[in-house]
Amino acid sequence: MNIDRIQAAAHRIEGHAVRTPLLNAPLLDDMAGRRIFVKSECLQKTGSFKYRGARSAISALDAATRAKGVLAFSSGNHAQGIACAAREMEAPAVIIMPEDAPALKIANTRAYGAEVVLYDRATGDRDAIGAELAGARGLTLIKPFDNEDVIAGQGTCGLEIAEQAAEAGIGAADVLVCCGGGGLSAGIALALDAHAPQLTVRTVEPEGFDDVARSLLVGTKQVNTQMTGSVCDAILTPSPGNLTFPVIQQHCGPGMVVSDDEALRAMVAAFLRLKLTVEPGGAVALAAAMFHSEGDQDVIAVASGGNVDATVFQTALSRFGESN
């Protein structure tokens, strides 16, 4: 993995991915006592950064391979990114999703024209289901983060942050990134290392799912003991990726951890102050900026996705809408 691969991905996705704005709100700054900039990837096509990696990876396949189709395992955002990018490039897409994925994410994946195969997380073997489908139809598996073209695609978000931070007059700053398997964190870290080394990525995870933070502390890959139990469904992964962890270890600062309630409060702040729909897992970086970040230096938080069910959003507004 190097910066050339990210530049190549940027070239392939240009004109397809949204150059999402770096937003800021005076009243949010007042509350935090520092400037908080939000890279609004929830405004990306399909509602999350995952479209970048999906478009990057599918466009990197040769035409014959692409025409046979692609396969993905995903609880939601990677699924939508793959489904949408595949449709644009006229490639069949099969997505294997857990039955308990958010309804909006399943419905959207189908709406993009993908074939969705549901399985039971407790009893189903998604790898076996995937292997059978891939073998029978010649589909190419696109992993959600342990794929160099996917990481390169997510890195294009970092290229934009480097440019937008310069435009906004941001000097040295932490760039807080919502972290599941680490594809977005690794991609952004590589891009910033090449183009804005004064910006340092720090991963942010939900309490109880802090495998990356613990892995960084210990120096080897750690595994979470649970796979459910947080509202931050988008970023619940068992352990850092094989490709992503070495990059994160080399380029990122210490990992940060926030509670579910802090994520929901950040979601409400994004609604009130930035006018953005952010999903719980996409709000953990903003939560870290608001509740766990010290000093008065500028901070950049990536709002990585916005695919939240209306009922979850209503609950967050009713719990925290008046206290912001």
Place this chain on the structure above:
Amino acid sequence: MNIDRIQAAAHRIEGHAVRTPLLNAPLLDDMAGRRIFVKSECLQKTGSFKYRGARSAISALDAATRAKGVLAFSSGNHAQGIACAAREMEAPAVIIMPEDAPALKIANTRAYGAEVVLYDRATGDRDAIGAELAGARGLTLIKPFDNEDVIAGQGTCGLEIAEQAAEAGIGAADVLVCCGGGGLSAGIALALDAHAPQLTVRTVEPEGFDDVARSLLVGTKQVNTQMTGSVCDAILTPSPGNLTFPVIQQHCGPGMVVSDDEALRAMVAAFLRLKLTVEPGGAVALAAAMFHSEGDQDVIAVASGGNVDATVFQTALSRFGESN
């Protein structure tokens, strides 16, 4: 009013106002059977386009006048725009607001450091209150739409639409604009006439508050019979402005009208599909694009503001969140 005045305003507000993105969502297009582009002014500083006109007008004052302070009457978005722009330019700001303005708008206006004077819409005389304050303190009144520098500021949104439509490959199209007094509609229409004459502005108003649509039909300024009774608080004005109506009459197509429920449905669609917080009055243009627009030609809808109370948003989600 002419395009030079809009260019001058663009120069004055550059680096202060956000260049808001023109967003699009494949699933929204699928639903509508045409491409719908949304100019997301809810992402503007203070959460609405009003900041553009406020910054334009206050920055056009000479330094001595500005230092004495500015005065505005507003139920919300103009209030926040003036308060924020005045704070940035170190000018005192006094805002006269109705007691029944949305709580979020009153709180935000105060948070920007403005002095808020509340009055009772039924019994208070806001003009008398304003005249007394202006006389005693030497404040300059900044009207919300009948002010050339305000219209020029709103017109900068039109300059951006002209550029962004070209980038997106949009040919001839209607540009639907949420319309109260007509400052945004007039400003955008003037900018497009100069830079993208193939784009035609059409005003959009809520049912029962369609003074501009009726005025366009009749050819003279008409007055609404009511001032309350719609959830679209941001755009309930009694009649078109003296400066804005001639511009709208010359440059815009027929006015469009949507119901409150259509506005709320559009608000939910913006939440689900575009990941934007849009207030009811800021959603009428998207509602017109979704429910009243015929054919398959591209359409641009301006989402003019996003300052909605959490309780109103929750209600909209609970009524229409599942049906989108």
